[in-house]
Amino acid sequence: MESVTTTIQCMGIKDSCNKKKIFQGGKSKIIEFQVKYENSDEILNFQTTQSAINKLISEIKKEIYSINLPISNYSVTSSSALQDINLLCQCISSTPKIQRSLSFVNFIETENNLTVSSTFIFDFIKNSDISGVLLKTKNNNKRTKKERLCVIKYSRVLYYFSETGGSSTDISSTEVKKKRCKGLKFLDDCKIIERGENYFQLKTSNNETYVFTTPTNEECDRWVTTINNCIDFITKSTFRVSGQVQGTVVKARNLAVKDLNGKSDPFVIIKAEQQQHRTQTIYKSLNPQFNEPFHFDITKHQGYVYFFVWDEDKFKTADFMGEVIVPLSLLPANGSEISLWLPLAPRNSKDKVSGDIMVKIRYFFSPDQIEVSPTSIYGNSLETIAKNRPEICKNQVPNILYQFIEFFEQHLNEEGLFRICGNSTEIKFVKNQINNDTQITFNPSSVHAYAGAFKLFFRELPEPLFTFSQYDNLINLAKKSIELQPLIEIIKTFPTSHLNVLKLLLPFFGKIAANSKSNLMNHSNLSIVFGPSFLRVKDESHVNLMEMILVNDIAKFVFENSQQILKSI
Numbered sequence: 001m002e003s004v005t006t007t008i009q010c011m012g013i014k015d016s017c018n019k020k021k022i023f024q025g026g027k028s029k030i031i032e033f034q035v036k037y038e039n040s041d042e043i044l045n046f047q048t049t050q051s052a053i054n055k056l057i058s059e060i061k062k063e064i065y066s067i068n069l070p071i072s073n074y075s076v077t078s079s080s081a082l083q084d085i086n087l088l089c090q091c092i093s094s095t096p097k098i099q100r101s102l103s104f105v106n107f108i109e110t111e112n113n114l115t116v117s118s119t120f121i122f123d124f125i126k127n128s129d130i131s132g133v134l135l136k137t138k139n140n141n142k143r144t145k146k147e148r149l150c151v152i153k154y155s156r157v158l159y160y161f162s163e164t165g166g167s168s169t170d171i172s173s174t175e176v177k178k179k180r181c182k183g184l185k186f187l188d189d190c191k192i193i194e195r196g197e198n199y200f201q202l203k204t205s206n207n208e209t210y211v212f213t214t215p216t217n218e219e220c221d222r223w224v225t226t227i228n229n230c231i232d233f234i235t236k237s238t239f240r241v242s243g244q245v246q247g248t249v250v251k252a253r254n255l256a257v258k259d260l261n262g263k264s265d266p267f268v269i270i271k272a273e274q275q276q277h278r279t280q281t282i283y284k285s286l287n288p289q290f291n292e293p294f295h296f297d298i299t300k301h302q303g304y305v306y307f308f309v310w311d312e313d314k315f316k317t318a319d320f321m322g323e324v325i326v327p328l329s330l331l332p333a334n335g336s337e338i339s340l341w342l343p344l345a346p347r348n349s350k351d352k353v354s355g356d357i358m359v360k361i362r363y364f365f366s367p368d369q370i371e372v373s374p375t376s377i378y379g380n381s382l383e384t385i386a387k388n389r390p391e392i393c394k395n396q397v398p399n400i401l402y403q404f405i406e407f408f409e410q411h412l413n414e415e416g417l418f419r420i421c422g423n424s425t426e427i428k429f430v431k432n433q434i435n436n437d438t439q440i441t442f443n444p445s446s447v448h449a450y451a452g453a454f455k456l457f458f459r460e461l462p463e464p465l466f467t468f469s470q471y472d473n474l475i476n477l478a479k480k481s482i483e484l485q486p487l488i489e490i491i492k493t494f495p496t497s498h499l500n501v502l503k504l505l506l507p508f509f510g511k512i513a514a515n516s517k518s519n520l521m522n523h524s525n526l527s528i529v530f531g532p533s534f535l536r537v538k539d540e541s542h543v544n545l546m547e548m549i550l551v552n553d554i555a556k557f558v559f560e561n562s563q564q565i566l567k568s569i
Contacts, residue, residue: 006036006037006038006093007034007035007036007089007093008033008034008035008089008092008093009033009034009035009036009089009093010031010032010033010082010085010086010089011032011033011034011045012031012032012082013029013030013031013032013076013081013082013085014029014030014032015028015029028049029049029050029076029077030047030048030049031047031048031049031050031053031076031085032045032046032047033045033046033047033048033089033111035108035112044108044112045115046108046111046112046114046115046116047111047114047115048111048114049076050074050075050076052107052110052111053074053076053085053088054073054074055107056103056104056107057069057071057072057073057074057088059103059106059107060098060101060103060104062103063101063102063103064097064098064101067095067097067098069088069091070084070087070088070090070091071084071087071088074088092104109287110254110286110287113253113254113287114254116253117253117254117355117356120341120343120356121161121343124151124153124341124342124343125149125151125161128151128152128153129152129153129154129155129226129229129230130151130152130222130223130226131149131150131151131152132149132150132214132215132219132223133147133148133149133150133215134147134148134150134212134213134214134223135147135148135212135213136148136150136160136210136211136212137210137211137212137213138208138209138210139208139209139210140209140211146182148160148161148162148182149161149162150212152187152226152227152230154327154329154330155187155229155230155233155234155329156186156187156188156230156233156234156327156329156330157184157185157186157187157325157327158184158185158186158187159181159183159184159343159345160181160182160183160184161180161181161182161343162180162182180343180353180354181343181344181345181346181353182345182346182349183345183346183347183348183349184323184325184345185204185210186204186205186304186325186542187227187230187231187234188205188234188302189204189205190202190203190204190205190227190231191203191231192224192227192228193209195220195224197217198213198214198215198216198217198220199211199212199213199214199220200212200214200220200223200224200227202227205541206541206542206543233329234302237301237302237329238300238301238302239301239302239367240299240300240301240367240368241298241299241300241301241365241366241367241368242299242365242366242367242368242428243297243298243299243301243328243363243364243365243366244295244296244297244298244363244364244365244424245272245295245296245298245305245328245331245361245362245363245364246293246294246295246296246361246362246363246364247293247294247295247305247337247359247360247361247362248290248291248292248293248294248359248360248361249268249270249279249290249291249292249294249307249357249359250289250290250291250339250358250359250360251287251288251289251290251291251357251358252266252268252287252288252290252309252344252355252356252357252358253286253287253355253356253358254286254287254354254355254356255285255286255287255288255309255321255322255344255354255355256286256321256322256352256353256354256355257286258311258319258321258352259284259311261284263284263285263286264284264285264286264311264321265281265282265283265284265285265311265312265313266281266282266285266288266309266310266311266312266321267279267280267281267282267309267310267312267318268290268292268307268308268309268310268357269307269308269310269528269548269549270294270296270305270306270307270308271305271306271308271532271545271548272296272298272303272304272305272306273296273297273298273299273300273303273459274458274459274532274533274536275296275297275455275459275532275533276528276529276531276532276548277292277294277295277296277419277528278525278528279292280292281312283312286355295421297424297427297452297456297459298328298363298365299368300328301328301329301365302328302329303327303328304325304326304327304328305325305326305328305361306323306324306325306326306545307323307324307325307326307342307357307359308320308322308323308545308546308548309321309322309323309324309344309357310549317549317550317553318549320346320347320351320353320546321344321353321355322344322345322346322351322353322354322355322357323344323345323346323347324342324343324344324345324357324359326340326342326359326361328363328365331361331362331363332362332363333363333365335362335363335364336362337360337361337362338360338361338362339358339359339360340358340359340360340361341356341357341358342356342357342358342359343355343356344356344357347546373435374388375388375389376435377389377392377398377400377434377435377457378431378434378435378456378457378460379460379462380462381461381462381463382396382397382398382461382463382495382497382498382501383396383463383495383497385398386497392437395500396496396497396500397497397500397501397504400434400440400457401454401457401501401504402504403440403442404450404453404454405504405505405508407442407447407450408447408450408451408454408508408512409508409511410444411444411447412511412512412515412518412519413515413518413519414447414448414519415518415519415520416448416519416520416521417447417448417451417512417519417521418451418454418455418512418521418526418529418530419520419521419525419529420448420451421448421452422446422448422449422450422451422452422453423446423448423449423452424452426446426449426452427449427452427453427456430449430450430453431453431456434453455529455530455533458530458533458534459533461533464533464534464535464536465494465498465501465502465533465534465535466491466494466498466534466535466554467493467494467495467498468536468537468538469493470490470493470494471535471536471537471538473490474487474490474535474554475547475550475551475554477490477554478550478551478553478554478557479550482553482554482557484561484564484565487554487557487558487561487565488564488565488568488569491558491565491569492568492569499569502565502569503566503569506558506559506562506565506566507562507566509523509526509559509562510559510562510563512526513526513559523556523559523560524552524556526555526556526559527552527553527555527556527559528552530555531548531551531552531554531555531556532548532551534555535551535554535555536551
């Protein structure tokens with residue numbers, strides 16, 4: 001905040017139901033503040049805790065050595081709690097040096113964001129298919145039994161938050177104060193496998209089972225009915241489309257600390273189908289502003305757009321900071337843009353995740369039921385193309401790939417080559433021309449449309465370039481320090497047509513990376529663009545989505561070591 005604080009005032013201390021559970025008592029206290037700024041009409045009202053106040057006192061003392069504060073340790077339960085906090089507020093309000101300190105600025109930003117976030121979580125829960133406090137047990141393991149605030153959103157996703165107080169049908173904004181998302185589950189391919197007295201058992205797509213215990217039998221009926229309706233909705237939402245999703249990753253707030261400096265270096269990877277986009281890294285921030293656009297082609301209406309937040313680390317693999325999933329079926333069908341604040345969810349109980357992310361997103365589509373012809377170039381395997389259309393192939397590689405690369409080599413200095421999205425109408429037109437054997441006349445002004453058609457060819461291959469059968473071997477290799485010789489041995493198992501395509505692509509990618517100062521496409525950026533289509537699993541699951549960083553690492557390593565690889569295959 002750039003304004004100078006004129007006053008910070010304690011507005012009172014009150015009880016909170018923050019830590020109250022259904023079967024347990026106990027309350028905590030929160031302190032309410034109001035902050036006003038000089039030469040500004042802005043007024044901030046927020047709540048905080050005793051621990052946050054003591055952290056502020058400690059950090060001010062570390063940052064400003066000569067400062068004398070009226071209190072050294074604050075206790076919200078002492079008889080002088082209100083008097084002590086008022087003395088601290090008076091000291092801060094009369095000391096510009098404290099007001100300008102990084103400790104105080106960060107305190108105001110963080111605590112205000114947490115208060116805003118609590119309101120957002122309340123609205124997020126309120127506007128849901130169903131919500132309530134349930135006992136959740138995973139795979140019949142009693143040690144996993146937890147009281148969770150469970151919420152079904154968009155008729156597609158089951159969220160669960162840390163336990164809350166009050167009744168399961170009446171969740172107040174006070175009770176969700178600072179509640180964190182503890183996980184989510186897709187309802188795709190889920191089913192209710194057992195219904196008993198005050199409980200139901202849910203089986204997920206990856207064969208995990210969850211028993212949910214409800215306070216009453218009537219509420220159990222409501223949950224079972226809602227889940228069955230959601231499963232029916234998902235079935236009706238399953239169809240092919242020709243569409244696009246466009247949007248912007250705007251910002252995030254209250255992210256988890258990952259670095260020793262008390263900050264993080266967050267970036268976001270956005271993924272849809274076999275496409276992904278990586279935002280810039282915002283260094284040393286827990287409340288980053290990204291404002292970065294993304295754009296993907298969509299073929300499955302039942303799909304999702306995934307947002308994965310990571311902490312960049314120069315010396316090891318990036319640290320996971322949380323995920324957000326947006327079902328395409330929730331988005332307006334008319335293409336109008338919507339803004340969404342969404343809570344970041346962990347992958348498992350060991351992940352340290354907090355905060356929310358804001359995205360703007362819109363979705364255009366039309367139904368597409370066109371079947372792939374056995375003579376089409378797009379949508380058939382490399383082996384099928386070579387077998388059915390040998391006259392349009394060279395070394396079992398479609399001639400159009402040679403033509404694409406010859407054209408792109410004339411535009412190696414084009415900024416964002418393969419990263420900037422081309423016009424979807426032009427891309428579809430080029431695809432139809434190629435499938436209909438129409439001679440392509442390349443237009444330099446449409447280089448990004450041709451790049452889009454080139455990428456689409458690899459996304460639509462029914463068998464990816466690095467093959468389904470070698471996915472696990474390559475991922476296991478990436479989990480360690482990738483070694484060249486074991487990688488080469490895996491690549492040698494690829495079909496001849498796949499190896500021939502690699503022999504064509506790798507020198508070309510080397511030329512692009514050599515011109516990265518002008519086109520801004522180094523090996524890392526190329527791996528982000530092509531990795532998900534070159535290396536993918538046959539039946540994608542939530543676990544595989546978490547392996548995208550490893551997929552990118554493999555692709556990058558192949559591109560960077562292309563000369564040695566080409567000599568060996």
